[in-house]
Amino acid sequence: MKRTLLLLALPALIGSAWAKLPPPTPEVAAKAAESAARAKWADQVGAYKVCEVQNRIAAKFGKPRQADASAMPACVQPGPFAYTPPAEKPMEASGAHSPPGNATSPPSTGAPTQPMQAAPKS
Numbered sequence: 001m002k003r004t005l006l007l008l009a010l011p012a013l014i015g016s017a018w019a020k021l022p023p024p025t026p027e028v029a030a031k032a033a034e035s036a037a038r039a040k041w042a043d044q045v046g047a048y049k050v051c052e053v054q055n056r057i058a059a060k061f062g063k064p065r066q067a068d069a070s071a072m073p074a075c076v077q078p079g080p081f082a083y084t085p086p087a088e089k090p091m092e093a094s095g096a097h098s099p100p101g102n103a104t105s106p107p108s109t110g111a112p113t114q115p116m117q118a119a120p121k122s
Contacts, residue, residue, distance in 0.1 A: 030085055037083045044078035051075035 024032070052075055 033085065034083050038081060041078060041081045048075055048077050 055075065
């Protein structure tokens, strides 16, 4: 009996786990972008440290470099972490709600393009 109830409840639990999450708030999105930039910087620092260690080992053991090894790039220090968030574009400047240029006629009114003439009086 318990097994049957568990098997019946399992799809409901899985369905709730796959539910769509709401979009992140601007603050959360900004924090995620900053942490991604910080992770990228940390990877660059790690690559720089590995490059320095490889150079020290090569200098210590004195293996002569091959002709193709001279084309290796030099170690580049990434510098201190600096993050500048992208400037937010206001909705009016984004052009998301209106086409470019001035309107020549009212939008979708169904009005004729010629002005109506007055009906003759009888």
